[in-house]
Amino acid sequence: MSDVTAIPDIRPREAAAKSPRGTALADHPLVQLTLTRFREFLREPEALFWVFIFPILLAGGLGLAFRNRPAEVLKIATVTPELAQSLRQDKLLDVEQLSVPAAEEALRTGKVALLAVPGAAGTVVYRYDDTNPEGRTARMLADRAVQHAAGRVDPVASSDRLMREPGSRYIDFLIPGLLGMNLMGSAIWSMGFAIVDARRRKLMKRLVATPMPRAYYLLSFLFSRLLMLVIEVSFLLSFGALVFKVPVRGSLLDLALLCVLGSLSFGSLGLLIASRVKTIEAASGLMNLVMMPMWIVSGVFFSAQRFPDMLQPVIKALPLTAAIDALRANMLQGAGLAQVSPELMVLAGWLVVCFPVALKLFRWR
Amino acid sequence: MSGFVFDRLHLGRDTREMPGAALRVHNLRKTYKDVVAVDGLELEVRLGECFGLLGPNGAGKTTTIEICEGLTVPDSGDVELLGMRWSTHAAELRQRLGIQLQETQLADKLTVMETLRLFGSFFHHGPSASEVIAQVQLEEKAKSRVGGLSGGQKQRLALACALVGDPDFLFLDEPTTGLDPQARRQLWELIEQFKLQGRTILLTTHYMDEAERLCDRVAIMDHGKVIALGTPRELIASIGVEHMVEFSAGGAAKALEIPALRRIDGVRDVRTDNGSVLMQVGELHRAVPALLDELDRQGVPLTELRTHSATLEDVFVTLTGRHLRDE
Numbered sequence: 001m002s003d004v005t006a007i008p009d010i011r012p013r014e015a016a017a018k019s020p021r022g023t024a025l026a027d028h029p030l031v032q033l034t035l036t037r038f039r040e041f042l043r044e045p046e047a048l049f050w051v052f053i054f055p056i057l058l059a060g061g062l063g064l065a066f067r068n069r070p071a072e073v074l075k076i077a078t079v080t081p082e083l084a085q086s087l088r089q090d091k092l093l094d095v096e097q098l099s100v101p102a103a104e105e106a107l108r109t110g111k112v113a114l115l116a117v118p119g120a121a122g123t124v125v126y127r128y129d130d131t132n133p134e135g136r137t138a139r140m141l142a143d144r145a146v147q148h149a150a151g152r153v154d155p156v157a158s159s160d161r162l163m164r165e166p167g168s169r170y171i172d173f174l175i176p177g178l179l180g181m182n183l184m185g186s187a188i189w190s191m192g193f194a195i196v197d198a199r200r201r202k203l204m205k206r207l208v209a210t211p212m213p214r215a216y217y218l219l220s221f222l223f224s225r226l227l228m229l230v231i232e233v234s235f236l237l238s239f240g241a242l243v244f245k246v247p248v249r250g251s252l253l254d255l256a257l258l259c260v261l262g263s264l265s266f267g268s269l270g271l272l273i274a275s276r277v278k279t280i281e282a283a284s285g286l287m288n289l290v291m292m293p294m295w296i297v298s299g300v301f302f303s304a305q306r307f308p309d310m311l312q313p314v315i316k317a318l319p320l321t322a323a324i325d326a327l328r329a330n331m332l333q334g335a336g337l338a339q340v341s342p343e344l345m346v347l348a349g350w351l352v353v354c355f356p357v358a359l360k361l362f363r364w365r
Numbered sequence: 366m367s368g369f370v371f372d373r374l375h376l377g378r379d380t381r382e383m384p385g386a387a388l389r390v391h392n393l394r395k396t397y398k399d400v401v402a403v404d405g406l407e408l409e410v411r412l413g414e415c416f417g418l419l420g421p422n423g424a425g426k427t428t429t430i431e432i433c434e435g436l437t438v439p440d441s442g443d444v445e446l447l448g449m450r451w452s453t454h455a456a457e458l459r460q461r462l463g464i465q466l467q468e469t470q471l472a473d474k475l476t477v478m479e480t481l482r483l484f485g486s487f488f489h490h491g492p493s494a495s496e497v498i499a500q501v502q503l504e505e506k507a508k509s510r511v512g513g514l515s516g517g518q519k520q521r522l523a524l525a526c527a528l529v530g531d532p533d534f535l536f537l538d539e540p541t542t543g544l545d546p547q548a549r550r551q552l553w554e555l556i557e558q559f560k561l562q563g564r565t566i567l568l569t570t571h572y573m574d575e576a577e578r579l580c581d582r583v584a585i586m587d588h589g590k591v592i593a594l595g596t597p598r599e600l601i602a603s604i605g606v607e608h609m610v611e612f613s614a615g616g617a618a619k620a621l622e623i624p625a626l627r628r629i630d631g632v633r634d635v636r637t638d639n640g641s642v643l644m645q646v647g648e649l650h651r652a653v654p655a656l657l658d659e660l661d662r663q664g665v666p667l668t669e670l671r672t673h674s675a676t677l678e679d680v681f682v683t684l685t686g687r688h689l690r691d692e
């Protein structure tokens with residue numbers, strides 16, 4: 001056995017010879033981990049598209065499709081110059097004087113909404129399709145023009161004040177919905193994919209083999225999420241404000257707090273989803289399973305009120321419903337935090353339940 | 366020279382008496398469901414040595430090294446590392462270890478420099494990222510993304526990540542598996558430099574040439590136990606043969622009279638393996654002519670004949686009757 005000891009006796013390496021690491025802020029593990037999150041995100045073009053470009057495209061597309069059109073001029077036809085002259089008194093009517101066959105042809109093919117012809121003994125006959133709203137409107141406008149031209153005086157004088165201001169259009173409804181959807185999607189995706197990918201690559205196990213404090217790893221997600229949040233939210237809100245003049249009537253501070261709370265709730269939901277999963281496929285399946293129902297029922301694109309009353313308590317308890325309702329109340333009605341306290345409670349509830357459970361279930365390898 | 370095939374009791378006593386041990390493992394056990402991965406393992410690694418854990422896939426090497434690294438909790442047994450235990454000194458130990466795991470994929474989207482700055486930030490002491498990059502000769506790739514590196518470069522980066530805390534003890538789990546010969550030699554040169562720096566190294570491998578070149582001592586593992594321990598030279602000497610002769614006799618192998626081969630002067634043992642015959646031989650210059658004569662006498666045509674000096678591979682075959690890479 002003695003020859004086994006023929007190994008040079010090397011003394012333990014001197015601890016003093018080791019160079020202490022710089023104490024620069026940039027070399028703090030939390031800073032480095034957060035930077036890593038950012039770099040991984042910014043170097044993923046798909047992620048950038050989904051987080052920044054997609055909501056803008058959606059808002060732009062839907063805003064355009066459902067824009068409130070200016071009151072339209074209705075096309076009608078008539079066959080005599082006298083009637084044509086009377087009808088032209090109404091600026092909302094575009095009157096064409098045609099021969100009888102041409103006028104009938106125009107009515108039949110829908111080129112005009114109504115045809116006014118003289119009847120027996122100075123009367124007027126309106127021919128139109130009463131199931132078509134345009135036809136009914138044209139009937140009212142045409143008859144008013146004819147009666148006025150014949151000398152009718154309205155017993156009550158009236159005037160108009162038009163309501164077309166921001167805050168009540170579809171795009172105003174849509175932007176807070178998209179904002180909520182974006183808060184949920186980016187929190188759950190960024191959390192879920194990054195964690196599951198690190199676990200799949202055994203990168204997480206490698207990190208755990210270093211002196212890295214585990215809490216820092218999770219905190220780096222929180223910090224990078226909050227920083228990204230500022231960029232995402234201001235991006236979408238500025239787009240809404242600049243392009244569609246979507247208002248933010250509530251306090252911006254309240255709105256920021258709402259976004260942070262929403263992001264934390266969705267983030268802990270994402271952490272829970274990613275706590276054990278080992279493959280990207282399983283993770284994206286789970287994420288879609290969680291998010292898809294909320295995209296539909298939580299009132300992103302249309303009011304959640306359209307679902308049956310029976311389902312309302314369930315829908316109201318979903319985090320996305322709470323987030324969107326609170327965002328709409330803030331932006332459109334100028335509500336303060338106190339007025340959205342039920343929604344805040346729902347969001348806080350998800351956070352308080354999901355986060356500890358996720359930590360409990362979390363697998364570091 | 367005594368044999369180096371130990372029973373557990375012998376090793377156990379040995380471990381407790383030896384001074385200056387960097388790692389002591391006593392009676393380690395780990396079972397996964399119905400598979401016993403580590404079965405009462407005894408191990409001791411001395412300060413400053415490069416120690417190899419050798420064995421086929423599934424021998425329990427990775428489980429053993431991960432228990433020593435504090436990543437896997439054993440069912441029972443004791444691990445003492447640099448005089449500390451995981452249960453009481455985990456934080457101190459982490460600061461002093463350099464770890465390279467099998468099959469870790471670092472983040473593809475980070476650059477080499479960014480990866481090392483990240484890993485470096487976890488350690489109180491250690492060289493700067495650029496110093497470590499120079500050490501593993503990745504200067505030209507410092508700004509490249511990890512995803513674009515070759516297999517050998519990735520493996521050198523993994524080594525760099527293990528070095529960034531200036532560790533006293535390095536764990537390398539199959540550092541060259543899957544690399545081409547040139548990349549392997551490059552990595553061996555690096556590991557030899559670490560030895561010169563006075564670090565203690567525990568590495569696992571199933572490449573015998575790797576263990577022979579790098580390790581001061583090796584433990585051969587099979588079925589979760591150490592079945593032999595010593596310097597590579599001692600282990601090879603322990604099987605009492607210097608040369609191996611391997612030949613194939615084409616389709617006629619079945620007709621071969623094996624007992625007649627055993628009677629050849631200087632032949633210690635004869636095995637057949639998939640139609641080829643493996644003989645352990647003391648003196649090559651006597652055994653080979655005698656073998657050719659014997660085959661001639663039996664009328665068996667020789668289709669292939671190879672000889673080599675005995676290696677750790679032969680030690681493993683002798684001890685277990687199996688080849689290392691069979692599994």
